[in-house]
Amino acid sequence: MMQDAATIVDRLRAAGCVFAEEEARLLVTAAQTPADLAAMVDRRIAGQPLEHVVGWAEFCGLRIVMDPGVFVPRPRTEFLVTQAAALARSGAVVVDLCCGSGALGAALAAAVGPIELHAADIDPASVSCARRNVAPAGGRAYEGDLWEPLPSTLRGRVDILMANVPYVPTEAIRLLPPEARVHEARAAIDGGADGLDILRRVAAGAPHWLAPGGHLLIETSEMQSPQTVEIFARHGLIPRVASSEAWDATVVIGTQPA
Incomplete structure (x- = not known):
């Protein structure tokens, strides 16, 4: 009944x-x-x-x-997409790293038109989900740890690198709502002791993959943004912070020198 x-x-x-x-x-x-x-x-x-x-x-x-266990894209992350869309052009080479469902890449493709879209995640369930979400834009999704599964032909060619990395400090995970703490992949949430472990790895690798003038965009917390700026600069990227009270969102953008 x-x-x-x-x-x-x-x-x-x-x-x-x-x-x-x-x-x-x-x-x-x-x-x-x-x-x-x-x-x-x-x-x-x-x-x-x-x-x-x-x-x-x-x-x-x-x-x-969406499939069970896959990280649910947060409304605040739409702000990252708007920042990427302002920098992207039609035909851009785009990588959605730590892609989860592939929502960022799919949304950017919808916003700016045809792009060469690649997405990657370490979680098999997420990659399965992402493949379905990026397919309408002609995108491809790969399973593996950060850069490892990406085609080597992308080195030095990426115009827009979006990475919604996990940035919750390990000890703070217990404070999250059960929906996230219990039902989403731990790897999509846990950013290590200070929340910046994965971010450091992404920033270290980004200069090898970005094209001259290309951009790395990472969502972080307002509190973590000064450290994120320092990390970006340490790896030769030109950093700036974009924030939005309306979205309650902070994005650090690092530009590869031309």
């Missing part, structure tokens, strides 16, 4: 879902059968991210395919 919307709203609200009415509407729309709906509501009440339950996330106006 199909649960009525009011019952679903009540169950979601009791489980702590702040936007229970909107979530109930999305669940009802996504369900194929009453049994599907019941299972989906149970999964959501058990704490799974809504995006994993319905199978997609909204990002930059796109529907991004």
Whole structure:
């Protein structure tokens, strides 16, 4: 028997879902059968991210395919895409590193037109998801640790390198909501002792892959941005900080000298 919307709203609200009415509407729309709906509501009440339950996330106006365990793109990261779009041109060579679902690359392609898009992640589930999301833009996704799986022909040719690296300090992970702490890949969240371990590795490798005048864009926290600027400069990139109160977002942009 199909649960009525009011019952679903009540169950979601009791489980702590702040936007229970909107979530109930999305669940009802996504369900194929009453049994599907019941299972989906149970999964959501058990704490799974809504995006994993319905199978997609909204990002930059796109529907991004989502699978269980894959990092859900945050609204604040749309600010990184807007910064990349301001720097990109049609036909640019773009790499989405630590790509998760591939949302950043897919969104940038939608914003600026045809690009040569490559994405990479160490998590197999994320790569499977990313392949579906970047395919409409002609993109390719690779499985491996940072640069390792990328074609060597990209060295020195990358115009835009986006990397939404994990930047939560290890000890702070316990403070995250269960949706992230329990249901997303640890590798997509854990940035090491100070949250900057992966960022350091990306910044160190970026100059070998960026074209002259190319740009590295990394999301970080406001508190971590001064250290990020220092790391970028140490590796020969010209850094600047872009921030947005509206998005509650901070992005550090490093430019390869021409």
